[in-house]
Amino acid sequence: xxxxxxxxxxxxxxxxxxxxxxxxxxxxxxxxxxxxxxxxxxxxxxxxxxxxxxxxxxxxxxxxxxxxxxxxxxxxxxxxxxxxxxxxxxxxxxxxxxxxxxxxxxxxxxxxxxxxxxxxxxxxxxxxxxxxxxxxxxxxxxxxxxxxxxxxxxxxxxxxxxxxxxxxxxxxxxxxxxxxxxxxxxxxxxxxxxxxxxxxxxxxxxxxxxxxxxxxxxxxxxxxxxxxxxxxxxxxxxxxxxxxxxxxxxxxxxxxxxxxxxxxxxxxxxxxxxx
Amino acid sequence: xxxxxxxxxxxxxxxxxxxxxxxxxxxxxxxxxxxxxxxxxxxxxxxxxxxxxxxxxxxxxxxxxxxxxxxxxxxxxxxxxxxxxxxxxxxxxxxxxxxxxxxxxxxxxxxxxxxxxxxxxxxxxxxxxxxxxxxxxxxxxxxxxxxxxxxxxxxxxxxxxxxxxxxxxxxxxxxxxxxxxxxxxxxxxxxxxxxxxxxxxxxxxxxxxxxxxxxxxxxxxxxxxxxxxxxxxxxxxxxxxxxxxxxxxxxxxxxxxxxxxxxxxxxxxxxxxxxxxxxxxxxxxxxxxxxxxxxxxxxxxxxxxxxxxxxxxxxxxxxxxxxxxxxxxxxxxxxxxxxx
Amino acid sequence: xxxxxxxxxxxxxxxxxxxxxxxxxxxxxxxxxxxxxxxxxxxxxxxxxxxxxxxxxxxxxxxxxxxxxxxxxxxxxxxxxxxxxxxxxxxxxxxxxxxxxxxxxxxxxxxxxxxxxxxxxxxxxxxxxxxxxxxxxxxxxxxxxxxxxxxxxxxxxxxxxxxxxxxxxxxxxxxxxxxxxxxxxxxxxxxxxxxxxxxxxxxxxxxxxxxxxxxxxxxxxxxxxxxxxxxxxxxxxxxxxxxxxxxxxxxxxxxxxxxxxxxxxxxxxxxxxxxxxxxxxxxxxxxxxxxxxxxxxxxxxxxxxxxxxxxxxxxxxxxxxxx
Numbered sequence: 018x019x020x021x022x023x024x025x026x027x028x029x030x031x032x033x034x035x036x037x038x039x040x041x042x043x044x045x046x047x048x049x050x051x052x053x054x055x056x057x058x059x060x061x062x063x064x065x066x067x068x069x070x071x072x073x074x075x076x077x078x079x080x081x082x083x084x085x086x087x088x089x090x091x092x093x094x095x096x097x098x099x100x101x102x103x104x105x106x107x108x109x110x111x112x113x114x115x116x117x118x119x120x121x122x123x124x125x126x127x128x129x130x131x132x133x134x135x136x137x138x139x140x141x142x143x144x145x146x147x148x149x150x151x152x153x154x155x156x157x158x159x160x161x162x163x164x165x166x167x168x169x170x171x172x173x174x175x176x177x178x179x180x181x182x183x184x185x186x187x188x189x190x191x192x193x194x195x196x197x198x199x200x201x202x203x204x205x206x207x208x209x210x211x212x213x214x215x216x217x218x219x220x221x222x223x224x225x226x227x228x229x230x231x232x233x234x235x236x237x238x239x240x241x242x243x244x245x246x247x248x249x250x251x252x253x254x255x256x257x258x259x260x261x262x263x264x265x266x267x268x269x270x271x272x273x274x275x276x277x278x279x280x281x282x283x284x285x286x287x288x289x290x291x292x
Numbered sequence: 293x294x295x296x297x298x299x300x301x302x303x304x305x306x307x308x309x310x311x312x313x314x315x316x317x318x319x320x321x322x323x324x325x326x327x328x329x330x331x332x333x334x335x336x337x338x339x340x341x342x343x344x345x346x347x348x349x350x351x352x353x354x355x356x357x358x359x360x361x362x363x364x365x366x367x368x369x370x371x372x373x374x375x376x377x378x379x380x381x382x383x384x385x386x387x388x389x390x391x392x393x394x395x396x397x398x399x400x401x402x403x404x405x406x407x408x409x410x411x412x413x414x415x416x417x418x419x420x421x422x423x424x425x426x427x428x429x430x431x432x433x434x435x436x437x438x439x440x441x442x443x444x445x446x447x448x449x450x451x452x453x454x455x456x457x458x459x460x461x462x463x464x465x466x467x468x469x470x471x472x473x474x475x476x477x478x479x480x481x482x483x484x485x486x487x488x489x490x491x492x493x494x495x496x497x498x499x500x501x502x503x504x505x506x507x508x509x510x511x512x513x514x515x516x517x518x519x520x521x522x523x524x525x526x527x528x529x530x531x532x533x534x535x536x537x538x539x540x541x542x543x544x545x546x547x548x549x550x551x552x553x554x555x556x557x558x559x560x561x562x563x564x565x566x567x568x569x570x571x572x573x574x575x576x577x578x579x580x581x582x583x584x585x586x587x588x589x590x591x592x593x594x595x596x597x598x599x600x601x602x603x604x605x606x607x608x609x610x611x612x613x614x615x616x617x618x619x620x621x622x623x624x625x626x627x628x629x630x631x632x
Numbered sequence: 633x634x635x636x637x638x639x640x641x642x643x644x645x646x647x648x649x650x651x652x653x654x655x656x657x658x659x660x661x662x663x664x665x666x667x668x669x670x671x672x673x674x675x676x677x678x679x680x681x682x683x684x685x686x687x688x689x690x691x692x693x694x695x696x697x698x699x700x701x702x703x704x705x706x707x708x709x710x711x712x713x714x715x716x717x718x719x720x721x722x723x724x725x726x727x728x729x730x731x732x733x734x735x736x737x738x739x740x741x742x743x744x745x746x747x748x749x750x751x752x753x754x755x756x757x758x759x760x761x762x763x764x765x766x767x768x769x770x771x772x773x774x775x776x777x778x779x780x781x782x783x784x785x786x787x788x789x790x791x792x793x794x795x796x797x798x799x800x801x802x803x804x805x806x807x808x809x810x811x812x813x814x815x816x817x818x819x820x821x822x823x824x825x826x827x828x829x830x831x832x833x834x835x836x837x838x839x840x841x842x843x844x845x846x847x848x849x850x851x852x853x854x855x856x857x858x859x860x861x862x863x864x865x866x867x868x869x870x871x872x873x874x875x876x877x878x879x880x881x882x883x884x885x886x887x888x889x890x891x892x893x894x895x896x897x898x899x900x901x902x903x904x905x906x907x908x909x910x911x912x913x914x915x916x917x918x919x920x921x922x923x924x925x926x927x928x929x930x931x932x933x934x935x936x937x938x939x940x941x942x943x944x945x946x947x948x949x950x951x952x953x954x955x
Contacts, residue, residue, distance in 0.1 A: 020406075021357075021373070021405070021406040021407065022403045023357050023358075023405075023407075023545070023558070024357060024358050024369065024371060025358075025369065027367055027368075027369060067360035067367060067547055067554035067556065068360070068362065068547050068549055068554040069547070070547065071545060071547075093572040093573055094571070094572025094573075095572070095860055095861075097572070104365070106365050107365045108365055108366050108367040109367070110360070110367060110369065253571075254569065254571070254576065255568075255569050255570065255571045257543070257544055257545045257561075258543070258545065260403050261401075262398055262399065262405065262541070262543070263542055263543045263544070263545070263561070264541070264542030264543070264561070264563060264590075265542070265561075265568060265569055266569075267586070267590065267594065268576075269511055269515075269593075269594060269597075270508060270511070270593075270594040270597035270598050287511075287512075289511065289512070289515040289516075289589075291576050291577065291582065291586075292576050321748065321903065322748035322749070322750065323744070323747045323748045323750070324744075324748070324903060338750070340752065343901060343902065344838065353838060353839075353868050354868045354869070354870065424752055424753070424770070425753070425769075426752045426753055426754075427660075427661060427752075427754050427755065427768075427769065428661075492753075492769055492770075495769055496753075496769065497660060497661070497755065498660065525668070525669060526666050526667045526668060526693070528842065528845040528846055529841075529845055530840050530841045530842040530844075530845040530846070530899075531839070531840040531841055531842075532840040532842045532899070532901050535838045535839075535840045535901075536838075536840075536901055544867050544868075546866070546867065546870070548871075555870070557870060559867050559868035560838075560839075560868060561867055565841075565858070566858060567858050567860075612660070612661075612664070613743075614901040616688075616842045616845075616846050616895075616898070616899030617665075617666050617667055617688060617846075618659055618663075618664045618665055618666045619666060620659075622659075622660060623659050623660070623666075626660075
């Protein structure tokens with residue numbers, strides 16, 4: 018019989034980084050080294066610990082990373098709590114890649130890009146950001162607005178400081194919700210910060226974060242003169258199969274696992290408000 | 293057309309069963325039929341249809357996907373799939389036969405579900421034309437002709453004989469394999485039977501059920517209808533409609549600790565269940581209204597939107613007779629339809 | 633009867649005693665009955681039904697309805713009043729938000745029993761002096777009323793209303809029913825015979841949860857079988873052991889609280905006689921702790937929640953299990 022997408026492969030966790038108090042980033046390799054499979058920025062994979070459960074996670078590393086895949090995972094439910102207890106060397110099952118991806122080779126090419134992320138919402142965008150950095154000449158200006166509850170909750174903070182902020186070709190704007198000792202950067206919620214920054218409306222926007230942040234950010238962008246066709250986001254719903262058959266992530270005639278997770282806001286607007 | 297006389301039907305069953313596994317509808321209790329593996333002497337049910345649908349043959353309620361051995365940090369995967377044996381399902385009605393083409397659109401679209409495909413390839417579907425439709429039947433609303441069912445082979449009964457018509461290559465091969473038991477028969481009486489059935493179909497209480505108010509282009513107006521609240525009010529949130537439905541195919545994937553490893557299995561799931569879309573951080577379908585709406589929107593709007601207008605319902609009437617509180621797709625359609 | 637009920641409901645709506653009415657509504661067919669909430673006289677006059685097919689127990693809906701704004705009128709059959717009382721006792725129904733009118737009970741009809749006679753294409757069913765005249769697409773059929781009586785009514789335990797604010801029709805008596813006969817028969821089987829009986833029945837289960845979701849004793853906000861944290865949540869049986877586990881655990885969970893309303897067996901699409909599991913518990917409770925009818929009142933302590941010095945010893949279970 019042919020391979021079946023529901024039957025996973027084995028990966029091994031080769032590095033674990035504690036990013037924030039409740040987010041860890043896991044590096045995953047194939048058993049024989051290298052990557053388990055290739056992907057595009059924004060795509061996801063099903064990770065599982067047999068006996069605990071299986072869940073869909075965004076691949077946070079860039080496809081340009083040829084050595085390994087990374088997943089930034091927030092401790093939230095049953096499976097993620099188990100994943101957080103893992104040690105290096107732990108094997109997991111992995112299948113994918115699933116879903117569509119940010120149109121980095123088509124619509125986004127040549128464009129000025131504005132990334133807006135909140136909290137763990139940076140995970141899917143990090144893949145795009147690093148893809149863009151590695152293919153820098155293909156894109157125009159790059160601006161990143163990223164916020165979290167506190168300084169400690171900024172995911173991948175070390176990479177942001179040592180690589181993104183150090184990169185003269187990228188503008189990085191960080192913010193945290195409340196003032197904190199040792200933080201001399203911007204304080205305030207992401208949607209307001211975006212309005213303060215008043216980015217040029219010829220930018221194409223990629224936004225990901227908690228639903229409430231996305232909602233207010235979109236409203237703010239519209240006030241600034243952005244249209245829905247300029248703004249992309251990536252969605253999360255409960256998934257079991259990853260291939261548009263099990264029925265769980267169905268919104269209107271779309272399946273988030275297959276037709277998404279990346280949607281442009283004008284496309285989302287055509288779907289029933291059930292996400 | 294080739295035929296066999298009614299008194300020799302069991303001889304034919306014995307012959308088929310000697311070569312491959314045969315399933316026929318059998319009465320468990322009067323009017324409560326179920327498919328059973330044929331054994332010598334079993335009597336073909338006269339009920340119009342089985343309580344459970346025929347989807348079970350290709351999409352069983354539970355099936356094992358893989359097994360894992362977990363030792364320390366290591367995981368070993370065992371592919372436990374086996375090639376299905378050849379089997380024949382006899383007596384499938386036109387509605388259920390159509391449900392297979394609907395399920396095919398889900399499971400055989402890329403990436404192909406190898407579990408489903410394997411069974412589909414090994415199964416021969418022998419359908420049987422209806423002669424006594426019930427008040428709950430409305431297959432004609434979805435363009436199904438119960439007197440001319442699809443399938444690999446279609447069987448027609450005129451009271452004395454069973455006539456066999458091949459509809460696919462597989463069906464042709466099947467008829468050839470039992471041709472020595474069949475003989476040429478006069479189909480004139482058969483035409484009368486068909487005509488009579490068609491007349492009955494026109495008189496059925498649901499004969500006038502229309503689908504014009506539904507389809508992929510009616511998404512937002514139907515989704516936003518205020519009538520869902522009243523429609524879903526009494527819904528118990530059980531999965532009866534889903535599980536007896538021949539086209540419902542949502543599933544769950546779960547792990548089971550056998551004590552000797554982990555078995556990953558797939559099982560039927562229902563969008564009517566409260567935990568269907570529940571995530572660690574929330575649930576987009578919080579009340580039964582949203583869940584109820586999802587099931588019917590999927591059949592009447594979302595599925596046709598993705599499948600050239602084909603509806604995800606075959607009018608078998610199972611939800612009409614099995615819902616504990618008599619909620620069903622007909623009630624939904626009649627309530628939501630826009631009258632000219 | 634139906635007319636009197638509608639008339640009274642319209643009055644109670646008009647004088648502001650209640651703002652909603654819980655009853656039944658008919659769909660396409662004579663037997664196609666859905667519980668429904670009515671808010672206006674017009675709706676009641678147009679759609680309200682109460683006849684030989686209005687079997688559904690409305691009590692469980694009142695858990696939700698009694699938490700809404702205003703008072704709701706509910707028409708309850710004698711058996712439904714037991715479920716109602718039990719839910720009041722468990723603080724699930726807010727009593728003061730419900731106005732109960734007791735109505736005479738069955739026997740109600742089960743369409744499946746009519747269809748089991750091979751009668752199909754049913755257009756109407758008339759009760760003419762306890763002979764059913766059934767119009768079908770294929771002609772007129774007749775059968776005795778008694779042969780179409782619903783299983784939940786044939787073992788009726790009581791015609792007495794145990795909770796009401798007013799009655800339409802007369803109140804009845806607690807009946808001396810034969811409802812434990814089948815349980816006694818099962819008890820007299822060898823353990824192998826009994827196991828085979830239940831394996832045969834429970835293997836038909838498709839885990840649709842209709843029995844649980846209709847059950848007035850199953851009102852947990854989050855059932856153990858739906859709760860991933862319980863460790864036994866399941867959608868379908870992974871093996872034949874789990875298949876039985878669901879029903880047996882459910883029977884344990886409702887033991888001492890099940891009023892024997894019979895809804896579980898009525899709604900089972902696979903016709904599994906689930907009520908027998910509950911009746912076994914009821915019979916055992918009667919024998920071990922003295923006669924007890926769940927829902928008969930709202931104040932007494934339930935036998936399994938109560939301790940008496942003369943309670944049977946737990947070892948009784950073991951002793952009775954020995955053949």
